Amino acid sequence: MTRRKLVVGNWKMHGSRPANAALLDAIAHARPFGCDVAVCPPFPFLSDAAVTLAGTDIRWGAQDCSAHEQGAFTGEVSAAMLAEFGCRYVIVGHSERRAMHGESDQLVADKAKAALARGVTPIVCVGETLAQRESGQTDSVVKRQLSVVIHTLAHCAGEIVVAYEPVWAIGTGLTATPEQAQSVHALLRAQLRAAAARADEMKILYGGSVKPDNAASLFGQPDIDGGLIGGASLKAADFVAICRAVS
Ligand code: PEP
DSSP states (O other): OOOOOEEEEEOTTOOOHHHHHHHHHHHHHTOOOSSEEEEEOOGGGHHHHHHHHTTSSOEEEESOOOSSSSSSOTTOOOHHHHHHTTOOEEEESOHHHHHHSOOOHHHHHHHHHHHHHTTOEEEEEEOOOHHHHHTTOHHHHHHHHHHHHHHHHGGGGGGOEEEEOOGGGTTTSOOOOHHHHHHHHHHHHHHHHTTOTTGGGOOEEEESSOOHHHHHHHHTSTTOOEEEESGGGGSHHHHHHHHHHHO
């Protein structure tokens, strides 16, 4: 099964209107890529991304959404609002949100469900901490995180994108070896196969200190279908090089 690869930039809480304009312009001008490409700016910059990227094949998305439809949830942004801004994707369950905002597996699953209900594809992040890896819990942690999502989404589970992001590799410069990453991706694929008829068509991205010089070896693995890119997505030359490495 050949799956088209996907590279997604997670800009986190970085950028400014002029810096973003330059970044988006550089990415748009580097097209075409032989893979799908998306960027996830902070919420206030979504409309700028929508305007700049309209008419290109580059998609945009958000870094989080509420599990709620609407209401008195100060500071939250609903999936319906993201859909209004043309978001194709929303990242849910990023380890920074799990760790700093106490997001549970169930909340992450509910956010994924809210996104799908509005036609926005959730990119569901799973991954183990260093302590969990060192104590041999990697497989059980990622399986538990994904199983709550599968159970909550039921027959819609095949509609998500999964991102395996070992917490110890995010923003640290440490990267899982292609073999380490492939082994977790194969495990996640097997779990998806047991739950979703389209599991072989589903994308499982790798994230964690992906750079131009390690992208090709990671993305060459059979179950790694692209990447979720943090730091390197803020530098146009690096992000473009990663997109090209995938193709
Ligand atoms: C991320 O935050 O999703 C990420 C993968 O970050 P980095 O590429 O900087 O490790």
